[in-house]
Amino acid sequence: MGPRGRRAGAVQSTNDSSSLSKCSLAAHGYVRDPFAALLVSGAPRRAPLIHRGYYVRAQAVRHCVHAFLERATSEESAPGRQILSLGAGFDSLYFRLKVAGHLTRAAVWEVDFPDVAERKAARIRGTPELAGLAGPPLSEVESGPNSALRFASQDYRLLGSDLRDLPALRDALEATGLDSAAPTLLLAEAVLTYLEANNAAALLAWASGYFANALFVLYEQIGPHDPFGRVMLQHFQRLNSPLHGLASFPDVAAQRRRFLDAGWQACSAVDMNEFYRGFLSAEERRRVEMLEPFDEFEEWHLKCSHYFILAASTVSTAGLTQTLLLPPGEVLRRLEPNPPVGVLPASIIGECEGLDLKRFGHATALLGSDVILSTGGFGEQEGRHSRMSKCHVLLRPKGSRWNASPGCGAGTQWDGRLFHTMTSFSETLVLVLGGRLSPVTPALGMYWLSCPIPAGKDADNLKVTIREVGPEAEFPSPRWRHSAAKVLCQRQKYLFVYGGRNGKDPVLGDWHFLHMDTMTWVSLPVEGPEPDARHSHSACSWKEGALIVGGLSVSEEPLGSVYFLKPVSNGFSWERLEVQPPITPRYSHTAHVFDGKLLLVGGVWIHSSSVPGVTVIDLTTRLSSEYHIDTAYVPWPLMLHNHTSILLPEEQQLLILGGGGNCFSFGTHFNPHPVTLDISSLRSKQ
Numbered sequence: 001m002g003p004r005g006r007r008a009g010a011v012q013s014t015n016d017s018s019s020l021s022k023c024s025l026a027a028h029g030y031v032r033d034p035f036a037a038l039l040v041s042g043a044p045r046r047a048p049l050i051h052r053g054y055y056v057r058a059q060a061v062r063h064c065v066h067a068f069l070e071r072a073t074s075e076e077s078a079p080g081r082q083i084l085s086l087g088a089g090f091d092s093l094y095f096r097l098k099v100a101g102h103l104t105r106a107a108v109w110e111v112d113f114p115d116v117a118e119r120k121a122a123r124i125r126g127t128p129e130l131a132g133l134a135g136p137p138l139s140e141v142e143s144g145p146n147s148a149l150r151f152a153s154q155d156y157r158l159l160g161s162d163l164r165d166l167p168a169l170r171d172a173l174e175a176t177g178l179d180s181a182a183p184t185l186l187l188a189e190a191v192l193t194y195l196e197a198n199n200a201a202a203l204l205a206w207a208s209g210y211f212a213n214a215l216f217v218l219y220e221q222i223g224p225h226d227p228f229g230r231v232m233l234q235h236f237q238r239l240n241s242p243l244h245g246l247a248s249f250p251d252v253a254a255q256r257r258r259f260l261d262a263g264w265q266a267c268s269a270v271d272m273n274e275f276y277r278g279f280l281s282a283e284e285r286r287r288v289e290m291l292e293p294f295d296e297f298e299e300w301h302l303k304c305s306h307y308f309i310l311a312a313s314t315v316s317t318a319g320l321t322q323t324l325l326l327p328p329g330e331v332l333r334r335l336e337p338n339p340p341v342g343v344l345p346a347s348i349i350g351e352c353e354g355l356d357l358k359r360f361g362h363a364t365a366l367l368g369s370d371v372i373l374s375t376g377g378f379g380e381q382e383g384r385h386s387r388m389s390k391c392h393v394l395l396r397p398k399g400s401r402w403n404a405s406p407g408c409g410a411g412t413q414w415d416g417r418l419f420h421t422m423t424s425f426s427e428t429l430v431l432v433l434g435g436r437l438s439p440v441t442p443a444l445g446m447y448w449l450s451c452p453i454p455a456g457k458d459a460d461n462l463k464v465t466i467r468e469v470g471p472e473a474e475f476p477s478p479r480w481r482h483s484a485a486k487v488l489c490q491r492q493k494y495l496f497v498y499g500g501r502n503g504k505d506p507v508l509g510d511w512h513f514l515h516m517d518t519m520t521w522v523s524l525p526v527e528g529p530e531p532d533a534r535h536s537h538s539a540c541s542w543k544e545g546a547l548i549v550g551g552l553s554v555s556e557e558p559l560g561s562v563y564f565l566k567p568v569s570n571g572f573s574w575e576r577l578e579v580q581p582p583i584t585p586r587y588s589h590t591a592h593v594f595d596g597k598l599l600l601v602g603g604v605w606i607h608s609s610s611v612p613g614v615t616v617i618d619l620t621t622r623l624s625s626e627y628h629i630d631t632a633y634v635p636w637p638l639m640l641h642n643h644t645s646i647l648l649p650e651e652q653q654l655l656i657l658g659g660g661g662n663c664f665s666f667g668t669h670f671n672p673h674p675v676t677l678d679i680s681s682l683r684s685k686q
Contacts, residue, residue: 017665018054018089018190019036019039019040019089019090019091020040020042020043020044020046021046021050021051021054021665022036022054022058022091022092023036023037023039023040023042023043023044024043024044024045024046024050024051025046025051025054025055025058027043027045028045028051028291028292029291030051030052030054030055030058030288030291031055031058031059033092033096035092035095035096035129035130036092038092038123038127038129038130039090039092039120039123039124039127039130040090047662048292048293048294048296048439049294049296049299049300049303049662049664050664050665051291051292052288052294052300052303053300053303053304053307053664053665055288056272056275056276056304057189057219057272057307059275059276059279059280060219060272060275060279060309061093061187061189061217061219061309063275063279063309064185064187064215064217064309064311065083065093065097065185065187065217066102068081068083068185068215068217069081069097069102069106080105080106080107080182081105081106081107081182081183081184081185082106082107082108082109082178082179082182082183082184082185083097083106083107083108083109083184083185083187084109084110084111084173084178084184084185084186084187085108085109085110085111085187085188086111086163086186086187086188086191086203087111087112087163087188087189087190087191087194088110088111088112088187089112089116089120090116090119090120090123091110091189093108093187094108094110094134094155094156095130095133095134098133098134098155098156099133103155106155107154107155107156107157107177108155108156108157109156109157109159109173109176109178110156110157110158110159111159111160111161111163111169111172111173112159112160112161113160113162114148114150114160114161114162115160116160117148117150117151117158117159117160117161118150118160120150120151120158121150121151121158124151124158125151134151134153134156135153135154135155135156136153136154137151137152137153138152138153138154147172147175148160148161148168148172148175149172149175149176152176157176157177157178159172159173159176163191163195163199163203164195164196164199166202166203166206170206170210180210180211180212181212181213182213183213183214183215184211184213184214184215185214185215185217186207186211186214186215186216186217187217188216188217188218188219188220189219190219190220190221191220192204192218192220192245193220193221193243193244193245193246194241194243194244195244195245196244197244197245197248200244200245201262204216204258204259204262204263204264205262205263208259208262208263208264208314209263211314212314213314213315214313214314215311215312215313215314216259216264216310216311216312216313217309217310217311218255218308218309218310218311218312219307219308219309219310220255220307220308220310221243221246221306221307222246222249222250222251222252222255222271222306222307222308223246223250223251223305223306223609224243224246224247224250225250226611226637227611227636227637227638227639227640227669228302228303228305228306228637228639228663229246229306230636230637231637231663231666231667231669232306232663232664232666233246234666234667235663235665235666235667236666251609252269252270252271252308252310255269255308255310256268256269256310256312259310259312260312263314264312264313264314265313265314265315265316266312266313266315266316267310267311267312267313268310268311268312269308269309269310269311270308270309271304271305271306271307271308271609272303272304272305272307272308272309273301273304273305273332273606274332275304275309276304277332277557278332282555285555285556289506289556293438293439293440293503294439295419295436295439295480295481296661296662297536297552297556297587297588297604298587298588298604298641298642298661299661299662299663299664301558301604301606302604302661302663302664303663303664304606305606305609332606332607333607334607334608335560335582335584335585335607335608336584336607336608336609336610337583337584337608337610337612337615337626338581338624338625338626339626340613340626340627340628341625341626341627342625342627342628342681343627343628343629343630344613344614344627344628344629344630344677344678344679344681344682345630345633345677345678346629346630346631346633346634346638346675346676346677346678347633347634347675347676347678348633348634348635348673348674348675348676349401349402349655349673349674349675349676355394355402355403355404355673355674356672356673356674357374357379357392357657357658357671357673357674358379358380358658358660358670358671358672359374359376359377359378359379359380359388359392359658359670360377360378360379360641360642360643360658360659360660360661360670361376361377361378361418361419361642362374362375362376362377362379362388362418362644362657362658363375363376363377363420363421363422363432363435363644364422364644364645364646364657364658365422365423365424365430366424366646366647367424367426367427367428367429367430367451367453368427368453369648369650370395370396370397370398370453371393371394371395371396371427371451371453372393372394372402372646372655372657373391373392373393373422373430373449373451373464374391374392374393374644374657374658375388375391375392375414375420375422375432375449376388376414376416376417376418376420376432376435377418377642377658378418379658379670380670385668386416387416387417387418387437388416389414389415389416390414391414391449391464392404393405393451393462393464394674395453395462402674405462414447414466415437415443416437417432417434417435417436417437417443417480418435418436418437418480419434419435419436419480419481420432420433420434420435420436420443420480421433421434421435421482421483421484421497422449423484423486423495425516427453428450428451428452428453429448429449429450429451430448430449430450430451431446431447431448431449431469431495432446432447432448432449433446433475433484433495433497434475434478434479434480434482434484434497434500435480436480436503439503440503441503442478442479442480442502442503443478443480444474444478445468445469445474446468446469446473446474446475447466447467447468447469448466448467448468448469449464449465449466450464450465450466450467451463451464469519470519472519472520473514473519473520473521475497475512475521476512476521477502477508477510477512478502479499479500479501479502479508480500480501480502480535481499481500481501481535481536482497482498482499482500482501482508482535483497483498483499483500483537483538483539483548484496484497484498484539485498485539485540485541485546486516486541487513487541487544487545487546487565487567487572488544488567489524489544489567489571489572490570492515492517493515493516493517494513494514494515494516494522494524495513495514495516496511496512496513496539496546496565497511497512497513497514498510498511498512498537498539498546498548498565499511499533499534499535499537499548499551500535501535506554506556507533507534507535507552507553507554508533508535509530509531509532509533509534511526524571524572525570525571525572526565526571526572526573526574527568527571527572527573527574528573528574528575529574529576530574531548531561531563531574531576532553532554532559532561533553533554534548534550534551534552534553534559534587535551535552535587536550536551536552536587536588537549537550537551537552537559537587538550538551538589538590538591538600539591540591540592540593540598541593542564542593542598542619543566543567544567545564545565545566545567545572546564546565547562547563547564547565547577547591547593547598548562548563548564548565549561549562549563549583549589549591549598549600550583550585550586550587550589550600550603551587552587557585557606558585558586558587558604558605558606558607559585559587560582560583560584560585560586561576562576562577562579562583562598562617563575563576563577564576564577577617577619577622578622579617579622579623579624580622580623580624581624582624583600583615583617583624584605584607584608584612584615585605585606585607586600586603586604586605586612587603587604587605588602588603588604588641588642589601589602589603589604589612589640589641590602590603590643590644590645592645592647592654593619594647594649594679594682594683595682595683595684596618596619596620596684597616597617597618597619597682598616598617598619599614599615599616599647599654599679599682600612600614600615600616600617601614601640601643601645601654601656601677602614602640602641602643602656602659603640603641604641611640612640613626613627613628613629613640614626614627614629614677614679615627616682627682629677634673634675635671635672635673637669638659638671638675639659639660639661639669639671640656640659641659641660641661642658642659642660642661643656643657643658643659643660643671644656644657644658644659645657652678652679652680652683653676653677653678653679654676654677654679655674655675655676655677656671656674656675656676656677657674658670658671659671
C-alpha cells in the first residue's frame with residue numbers, strides 16, 4: 001500500500017472513532033439517536049468533554065439539515081429535495097430523518113470510501129431494524145460489478161466512491177438518480193480538511209457549477225496557529241491523516257472567501273462558541289450542562305473556537321443561508337481587544353533536571369523572595385498522567401539561579417487536590433484551602449504546608465511537611481475554582497475567600513473572611529451591589545482590599561467585569577471599576593498589581609478569535625492596553641490557562657509555572673518549563 005492508500009486508511013479510522021463517539025453521545029442522553037448503536041460494534045464510554053464537543057457538532061448539523069427540509073415543505077410547488085452527504089461514514093442521519101417523517105419529499109445519498117460504504121451496507125442488511133426502515137432494495141438502479149452503489153432503496157443511496165475522483169463521483173451520482181437541477185443539500189462533516197488542497201478546491205468548484213440550486217454545509221477545524229491549534233495539528237499528523245488547508249483558511253472569514261472564490265454566491269459561517277450561544281436556547285444549554293459532572297471549561301471553549309459551521313449557496317439571494325445561520329436570538333457579541341501596544345519578552349529559567357513543572361490546575365505560593373512552592377493539580381508524575389501527590393519547590397540562593405529541590409515530596413497525607421488556593425502566612429508557612437478530588441467531590445480540610453529554608457539554602461536538604469488545620473478553623477463551605485486574597489479591616493488581617501463552585505452548585509457568589517491571627521471565620525459587613533456569581537476568576541490584593549476580575553458565570557459565559565472590594569470604616573464595599581476600553585471577557589487567567597497597574601495574564605476568552613497575552617489596566621486612569629508575549633525563545637506551544645504565576649517585583653518579572661489542559665480528543669499538553677516574562681517596560685517612567 002502506497003502513501004496515498006495509507007493516508008486513506010488513516011482517514012477511514014477517524015470515521016470509526018467518530019462513530020463510536022456519536023454512539024456514546026446518544027447513550028448518555030445528549031441527543032436522541034437509537035440508530036447510532038446499531039451501526040457500530042461496541043459501546044465505549046467517552047469523556048464528558050468529548051460528549052459536549054460531539055453534541056454541539058450534532059446540533060449544528062441538525063439545525064442546518066432541518067432548516068433546509070423545513071423550507072422545502074413550505075414550498076409545495078418545489079421539486080423533491082436531495083441530501084448528499086460526503087464522507088458520511090457510519091452516520092445515522094438517513095435513519096433519523098426517515099423515522100421522523102422528513103423524507104416524504106426528499107431522498108438521501110451518502111458517499112464514502114468503497115471499503116467504508118461496503119461495511120456500512122453490510123451492517124444495514126444484517127440489522128433488521130435498519131433494513132426495515134430503509135425499505136426494499138431498488139432493482140431498477142444500476143448495481144453491476146463496476147458500480148459504486150452499495151445499497152439502494154426508494155429514498156436512500158449508499159455509494160463507495162473516492163471524492164478525489166470527480167468524474168467517477170459524478171457518474172455514480174447520475175447513475176443512481178441524483179438530479180443536478182433539484183434543490184440539494186451537500187453535507188461535509190470534517191471531510192474537506194482530509195483532502196489535499198487541490199482536491200478540496202476542485203470539489204467545491206465542481207459542486208458550485210454542477211448543482212443549479214445547492215446549499216453546502218461544512219463542519220470543520222480552524223485556528224491552526226495558536227497553542228490549541230498546534231496540538232490539534234500534531235494529533236492528526238500522528239494519525240497519518242494531516243489536516244490540509246488550515247494554513248490557507250485559518251478562520252471563518254477565510255473559509256467564507258474560500259467558498260465565494262469557488263463560485264458559491266452567498267456564504268455564512270460561525271464558530272461553535274457562537275453557535276452554542278446564539279442558536280441553542282438557554283433551557284437546552286442548561287439541560288446539557290446538567291447531564292454529567294463537568295469541570296473542563298477551558299478545553300470545551302477552546303475546542304468550540306477551533307471548529308465552525310458554514311452554509312454556502314449557489315443562488316445569489318442569501319435568504320437560505322441567513323435562515324440557517326442567523327439565529328432568532330442575540331449572537332455572541334464579539335469584543336475584540338485593541339491591537340497590542342507593546343511586547344513582553346518570554347524566556348525559560350533553565351533546562352536543569354527538576355525545573356520542569358508539567359501540571360495544570362495546581363496552586364503556587366511565594367515564600368519570602370527566594371522559594372516557590374507548587375502543589376496539586378493534574379500532571380506528569382513518574383511517567384504517567386495523574387493527580388499530583390508531590391510538591392514542587394524552586395529555591396534560589398542569593399545571587400544564584402533557581403534550583404529544584406529533589407526531596408520535597410509531601411508524603412502520603414497530601415490528597416492531590418486540584419483548583420485549590422495557597423496563601424503564604426509567613427516566609428515558611430502556607431495555607432491550602434479548597435480544591436476538588438473529582439468533578440463532584442470537594443477536597444475537605446485545610447492544610448498547613450511548612451517549608452523551612454535549610455542553612456545555606458541547600459536545595460538537597462529542603463523538606464516540605466504537611467499538617468491539617470484544627471477542626472475549629474475548618475472551612476464552612478467547601479469549593480474549588482475560587483479565589484483567596486489578603487485584605488485589611490480596622491488593622492486586622494483577613495483572608496478573603498470568594499466565589500468558586502462545588503459538586504452541587506455550578507457557581508457560587510458568596511464570600512467568607514478568615515481572621516489570619518486567630519484562624520477563625522468571621523462575618524464582616526459588605527455593602528454595595530454584589531458582583532455576578534463566578535468561578536475561575538482572579539483575585540489579588542490592592543489598597544488593603546481585593547480586585548476581582550473575570551471568571552465564568554452561571555451560564556458558563558466569560559465575564560469582563562472588574563470589581564474592587566474596598567475597605568470602609570466598618571467593613572468593605574463593592575465597587576465596580578469602569579475600564580476603557582472594556583476588557584475582553586476571560587477566565588482561567590492570573591492577576592497581579594505591579595507599579596499601580598493590574599496585570600491580567602493569559603486565560604481563555606470566547607469573544608475574540610485571538611489568544612490572550614497580558615492585559616494591563618492602569619488603576620489610576622482605568623485605561624486598559626494589550627501586550628503581546630514574545631515566545632520566540634520558549635518551547636511552543638505555550639498554553640496560558642490553568643497556570644499559576646508569581647510576581648517578582650525586584651526583578652521586574654512574572655514567573656509562569658505550569659499550565660495546559662486536555663485538548664479535546666487530541667491529547668494532553670503540559671507547558672514543560674517555568675517561563676519568565678520581562679515586565680520592566682510596564683514600570684512608570686519617573
